[in-house]
Amino acid sequence: MSTAEELARLGRRLVELGLSRGTAGNISIRESGGTVVASPSGTDLGALDPAQLSVLTSTPSGALEQVSGAKASKEVPMHAAMYRRFGAGVVVHTHSFHAVQSSCLPPWTPYCAIPPYAPYFAMKIGNLPLIPYRHPGDPALGELIDEADLEFRAALLAHHGLVLFAETVDEAIAATVELDDACRLAVSLAQIPQARALEEEAVAELAARNGRPWGPRITSS
Ligand SMILES: [Zn+2]
Structure with a gap:
C-alpha cells in the first residue's frame, strides 16, 4: 500500500470509529526521506482520495513546505x-468529542491532563500535557509543542482536541481510540468524588514496560 493509500485508510478508520466528523481534524504521514503526505484543508477524513492529498517536505529547520497536491x-x-520531536511516522489531530470535553477541564497534573484510570492508557499513551489554547491554525500551537519540557507522544489542546504521534497507521488508530476512551472515562468519573486513579506505581511500571513516557522530565543536576 502506498503512503497515500495508508493515509486514506487511516482517515476512513477514524471516521468509522466516530473519532472524526464532518471536516474536523487532519492527519499526516512522514516518510523516512522527509516527504509528508497530509489530508488537505477542509476535507472529510473518511473520503480521502489518495490522488488528491497534500504533499509537503521538511525544510532543514523542521518546518513543512507544500510541494504539490491539494492545499494543506x-x-x-x-x-x-x-515530526521535529519524533521524525518519520504518523500524526493524528482530531476534534473527537471526549478529547475536547477533557481539554476544557483543569489539567490533572502538568504532565498528564487527565487522571490515568485504566491500564491501557498507561500502555498506549503515557504522558499527556494540556497545551494552552491558541486559535486553530495559529503557528504558536507548534511552538508550544516545541517548548513543552516533557517527553510525550500525545497531547490535549485546550478547548480544541487531541494530537498524537505513532510509528504506524495501526498504532495511530489504536492510540486515538484509547485516548478518546480515556478522556470519556475521565469526564464521566470527574463527577464522582470517590473515583480513584490507577496507582502511580502501576502506571509508571506499565508505561515503562511499553516504552511510553510517564511523569515529569527528570533532569540530572
Ligand atoms: Zn483542529
Missing part, C-alpha cells in the same frame, strides 16, 4: 512540531 490544512505547523 492551516494546522500543518502542529504536525511539523510533532
